[in-house]
Amino acid sequence: MWRRATLFLRVLEPPIHINASLSQTFTTGFPFHFQEKDGICPKPLITFVLGGPGSGKGTQCGKIVETFGFKHLSAGDLLRREMVSDSEYGSMIMNTIGEGRIVPSEVTVKLILREMESSDNHKFLIDGFPRSQENRIAFEQIIGAEPHMVLFFDCPEEEMVKRVLSRNQGRIDDNINTIKNRLQVFESLNLPVIDYYAKKGKLYRINAVGTVDEIFEHVRPVFEACEF
Numbered sequence: 589m590w591r592r593a594t595l596f597l598r599v600l601e602p603p604i605h606i607n608a609s610l611s612q613t614f615t616t617g618f619p620f621h622f623q624e625k626d627g628i629c630p631k632p633l634i635t636f637v638l639g640g641p642g643s644g645k646g647t648q649c650g651k652i653v654e655t656f657g658f659k660h661l662s663a664g665d666l667l668r669r670e671m672v673s674d675s676e677y678g679s680m681i682m683n684t685i686g687e688g689r690i691v692p693s694e695v696t697v698k699l700i701l702r703e704m705e706s707s708d709n710h711k712f713l714i715d716g717f718p719r720s721q722e723n724r725i726a727f728e729q730i731i732g733a734e735p736h737m738v739l740f741f742d743c744p745e746e747e748m749v750k751r752v753l754s755r756n757q758g759r760i761d762d763n764i765n766t767i768k769n770r771l772q773v774f775e776s777l778n779l780p781v782i783d784y785y786a787k788k789g790k791l792y793r794i795n796a797v798g799t800v801d802e803i804f805e806h807v808r809p810v811f812e813a814c815e816f
């Protein structure tokens with residue numbers, strides 16, 4: 589089924605054939621340099637994965653990667669990795685995540701851009717981003733691309749809190765006080781982004797209650813049916 593979807597992409601958005609000698613400098617029309625494969629430089633295919641803290645974004649992304657071969661970029665994981673590196677942003681990221689606020693978009697978008705540029709996959713699953721309209725606009729301006737579709741894992745608050753508190757990954761923000769802030773930030777900053785994509789007809793709302801496998805059975809047809 590995925591093969592058929594890929595064929596569709598080629599019809600709708602023909603890949604750009606490039607001269608091998610130009611491959612170091614050629615860009616796809618997007619502001620970033622995209623890796624060529626077999627003389628073909630396909631356009632990036634971007635899916636944003638949204639949902640509140642603990643709604644199961646990361647878990648479902650793992651299954652989408654296994655089944656549909658996307659490159660998974662978790663904005664939270666990229667920020668946590670940057671936080672423990674020698675980065676000048678390390679302490680700012682730690683304080684911001686610890687308080688459940690949103691890191692300035694420029695920092696997050698640059699981390700995403702770096703991963704996209706170094707990937708030899710052109711299908712990206714961007715998890716936990718955009719968390720705000722500011723995130724969304726920065727992505728459009730810096731990367732110059734829009735998502736083909738947006739998944740929203742819709743989960744009741746009590747279930748999200750329960751999952752986050754039993755996640756046990758040693759995260760500084762998985763505690764009851766920070767969760768309260770994260771839920772507020774989700775409602776005030778992330779829901780408007782979700783509404784924005786709903787109005788554009790790009791949003792797929794998934795009921796995030798059930799077992800991991802049951803939820804994935806709602807996700808699977810979205811990818812099988814999409815015409816890219």
Ligand SMILES: Nc1ncnc2c1ncn2[C@@H]1O[C@H](COP(=O)(O)OP(=O)(O)O)[C@@H](O)[C@H]1O
Nearest residue numbers: 641642643644645646647751754755798799800
């Ligand atoms: N459908 C589910 N039912 C119960 N627990 C789940 C489910 N999906 C994920 N989890 C667990 O809940 C926690 C949060 O999931 P995660 O994928 O990290 O969510 P998010 O990335 O949205 O914060 C993890 O410990 C994960 O194993």
Ligand SMILES: Nc1ccn([C@@H]2O[C@H](COP(=O)(O)OP(=O)(O)O)[C@@H](O)[C@H]2O)c(=O)n1
Nearest residue numbers: 641642663664685688689690691716717719
């Ligand atoms: N686009 C993003 C994503 C995450 N973050 C920060 O990173 C934290 C953890 O994000 P995450 O996506 O790993 O969290 P979960 O929703 O997976 O629990 C958020 O609460 C924010 O503080 C951000 O500032 N901007």
Ligand SMILES: [Mg+2]
Nearest residue numbers: 645646664716
């Ligand atoms: Mg996550």
